[in-house]
Amino acid sequence: MGGHSNWPEWIYVGVVVAIMCWVGAEAWEAERLVEHVPEGAEIIKVTGQQWFWTFEHEDGTKEIGELHVEKGKAYKFEIHSTDVNHSFNIHDYVVLMDAIPGRVNTVWFAPTDVGEHDIQCREYCGLIHYNMRGTLIVEEPHS
Amino acid sequence: MVLELQKPRPIWQIMFSTHHTDVGLLYLIMSLGFLFLGGALALAIRAELFLPGAQIIGDAMTFNRIFTVHGTTLIFLFIIPFASAVGNYFVPIMVRYKDMAYPKLNAIAFWMIPPSGALIWLGFADFTWYATPPYSIISAPGPAADMWIFGLKILGVSSVLGAINFVVTILKCKHPDMSIGQVPLLAWSFLSSSLIILVAIPTFAAALLMLLTDRLGVTGFFNPAMGGDPIAYAHLFWFTFHPEVYVLVIPAIGMMYEIIPRFSRKPIYSFNSGIFAFVLLSIVGFSSWAHHMYATGMSFTEKTVFMVGTLAAVPASAMHVYNFIATMWNGRIKFATPMMWAVGGIALFFSAGAGGVANAAMPLDFTTHDTYWVVGHFHLFVMGTIAFGSIGYLYYMYPYVTGRMYNEAMGKIHFILSFIGTILVFFTQHVLGLYGMPRRIFDYPPIPEWIAMNQIASIGAMIIGVSMVIFLVNMIYSAGKGEPANPEDPFGVGGKYYYPFEAKNPSH
Numbered sequence: 001m002g003g004h005s006n007w008p009e010w011i012y013v014g015v016v017v018a019i020m021c022w023v024g025a026e027a028w029e030a031e032r033l034v035e036h037v038p039e040g041a042e043i044i045k046v047t048g049q050q051w052f053w054t055f056e057h058e059d060g061t062k063e064i065g066e067l068h069v070e071k072g073k074a075y076k077f078e079i080h081s082t083d084v085n086h087s088f089n090i091h092d093y094v095v096l097m098d099a100i101p102g103r104v105n106t107v108w109f110a111p112t113d114v115g116e117h118d119i120q121c122r123e124y125c126g127l128i129h130y131n132m133r134g135t136l137i138v139e140e141p142h143s
Numbered sequence: 144m145v146l147e148l149q150k151p152r153p154i155w156q157i158m159f160s161t162h163h164t165d166v167g168l169l170y171l172i173m174s175l176g177f178l179f180l181g182g183a184l185a186l187a188i189r190a191e192l193f194l195p196g197a198q199i200i201g202d203a204m205t206f207n208r209i210f211t212v213h214g215t216t217l218i219f220l221f222i223i224p225f226a227s228a229v230g231n232y233f234v235p236i237m238v239r240y241k242d243m244a245y246p247k248l249n250a251i252a253f254w255m256i257p258p259s260g261a262l263i264w265l266g267f268a269d270f271t272w273y274a275t276p277p278y279s280i281i282s283a284p285g286p287a288a289d290m291w292i293f294g295l296k297i298l299g300v301s302s303v304l305g306a307i308n309f310v311v312t313i314l315k316c317k318h319p320d321m322s323i324g325q326v327p328l329l330a331w332s333f334l335s336s337s338l339i340i341l342v343a344i345p346t347f348a349a350a351l352l353m354l355l356t357d358r359l360g361v362t363g364f365f366n367p368a369m370g371g372d373p374i375a376y377a378h379l380f381w382f383t384f385h386p387e388v389y390v391l392v393i394p395a396i397g398m399m400y401e402i403i404p405r406f407s408r409k410p411i412y413s414f415n416s417g418i419f420a421f422v423l424l425s426i427v428g429f430s431s432w433a434h435h436m437y438a439t440g441m442s443f444t445e446k447t448v449f450m451v452g453t454l455a456a457v458p459a460s461a462m463h464v465y466n467f468i469a470t471m472w473n474g475r476i477k478f479a480t481p482m483m484w485a486v487g488g489i490a491l492f493f494s495a496g497a498g499g500v501a502n503a504a505m506p507l508d509f510t511t512h513d514t515y516w517v518v519g520h521f522h523l524f525v526m527g528t529i530a531f532g533s534i535g536y537l538y539y540m541y542p543y544v545t546g547r548m549y550n551e552a553m554g555k556i557h558f559i560l561s562f563i564g565t566i567l568v569f570f571t572q573h574v575l576g577l578y579g580m581p582r583r584i585f586d587y588p589p590i591p592e593w594i595a596m597n598q599i600a601s602i603g604a605m606i607i608g609v610s611m612v613i614f615l616v617n618m619i620y621s622a623g624k625g626e627p628a629n630p631e632d633p634f635g636v637g638g639k640y641y642y643p644f645e646a647k648n649p650s651h
Binding site for chain 2: 006008009012013016017020023024026027028030031032034035050083084085087089091092094096097098100101102103105106118120121122123124125126127128129130131133
């Protein structure tokens with residue numbers, strides 16, 4: 001205390017605050033865009049239960065462990081759970097949303113390339129949590 | 144004299160003592176015991192994850208139990224009791240009082256910890272350190288889960304009693320000539336963290352009771368099958384445990400405030416900014432709890448509010464880092480072992496904070512949430528910052544506790560190996576998280592990047608393991624056979640110390 005000037009510290013704190021404001025503003029803007037669900041996204045009902053994923057398409061087709069979607073279309077997942085908390089995750093497309101019993105959470109994505117991607121559970125759900133995995137298969141549009 | 148181990152005393156005399164240095168010694172020995180137990184579990188986890196497939200741990204259930212008890216032990220039975228040990232030794236001396244304000248309460252708070260440690264270790268629950276419902280209600284097996292709940296309940300009461308004692312000691316028992324602005328920063332850190340405990344812990348205490356009655360089937364607060372809401376538990380839990388992060392880190396920063404000026408042979412750069420940053424952290428620590436819950440389906444507005452609250456904590460932490468660097472600037476620094484640990488801890492604190500900013504930004508959180516990124520991030524805090532500050536302080540107080548010097552070369556080797564190991568384990572875990580590996584998994588698919596990163600992390604963990612063996616040998620051997628310390632100035636850096644031996648212990 002005393003004997004030294006404080007202005008370098010004020011400048012430093014100002015720079016840190018400015019960086020935080022910039023991070024916050026960028027994050028706010030990006031999240032706002034990411035959360036905007038495109039018109040006409042096809043709804044897929046996702047159900048997590050110990051320890052596998054079930055998918056139900058709009059036309060009533062059901063799949064277990066594998067999910068087939070078409071390239072270039074937008075999909076909106078409605079995520080359910082029948083027992084404990086899970087978290088539905090397609091890491092390659094940054095799809096992540098918790099599956100919580102008694103709630104329906106939604107998240108959307110639009111696959112851009114044909115290929116296979118891992119689906120996994122990212123919230124601890126018990127004994128076989130480590131192997132609660134599935135596969136996303138992106139195909140060429142059918143029509 | 145409080146040179147505890149120099150004059151042999153029957154062990155019961157220390158155990159049933161209420162003198163602050165005796166209780167401090169009990170806290171110290173117990174917390175170090177749990178450090179080694181919890182660390183051994185960490186090595187088992189890393190050995191298991193060295194390769195895909197079952198390695199040394201036969202089944203997933205055992206693995207889940209191991210990481211649950213690892214986390215619970217190191218947070219509640221190492222970090223918090225270690226801080227209490229330091230507080231017990233130094234706070235009464237720093238405020239120039241003869242003892243803690245309530246010596247018997249102090250001893251009671253300590254003696255609540257061994258039974259809760261026994262409950263946690265004998266139960267060996269599997270529902271992770273945050274016991275998420277509904278898993279913890281409908282799925283977690285048997286007495287283990289209930290024993291964990293009771294163990295944590297007792298620990299919560301012990302924390303509250305300890306916090307009351309620190310607050311009263313600092314505010315009411317400080318020497319009348321001393322204003323609150325003259326209380327050293329280490330004591331200020333205990334004041335801040337104790338006030339956080341008093342505000343935060345009761346919420347979790349309530350949540351634990353609700354969890355217990357839910358498990359017994361008489362209520363359904365968090366059980367969706369009975370109309371409850373698991374998200375309510377998440378809010379109650381994180382309302383306690385996000386501020387709890389600051390309860391853990393603030394005393395460690397206080398310890399660095401004691402070490403850094405001492406070994407830089409300069410007064411602290413700005414005492415007032417240190418106090419200001421402590422108080423600011425204690426307040427904004429309460430505005431960020433739900434950043435742990437972005438992926439639970441929160442609304443955009445909620446997420447924005449908690450992101451802002453989280454980012455608001457960064458300038459206060461940055462002020463501490465500035466203060467440390469400005470203190471070292473132009474100082475005649477002596478890199479003795481405690482100083483090396485403190486400086487290493489500051490570097491890792493900065494790294495952990497930078498990663499934390501990325502976590503807090505909403506869109507990035509959806510990449511990192513519940514992956515190994517998060518594991519790496521908070522371990523840089525709890526290991527890289529808090530354990531580094533604590534271990535540095537342990538070396539610093541070692542001559543006061545034992546009257547002897549530790550072996551300086553072994554202390555430095557301990558630091559260098561731990562620093563390298565910490566970087567290898569926890570920086571690679573950040574990368575592993577970006578590759579998408581979820582946390583809390585017993586086994587993983589043989590993806591080449593995952594295997595490579597896991598192997599680097601496991602090797603780093605083994606290096607830390609080796610360094611901890613050196614540490615243990617040094618501590619035990621030097622307590623009996625080390626060189627006698629110069630009680631006036633054990634580190635040869637001059638200046639005024641806060642020596643526990645100024646205290647008068649009636650049992651000596």
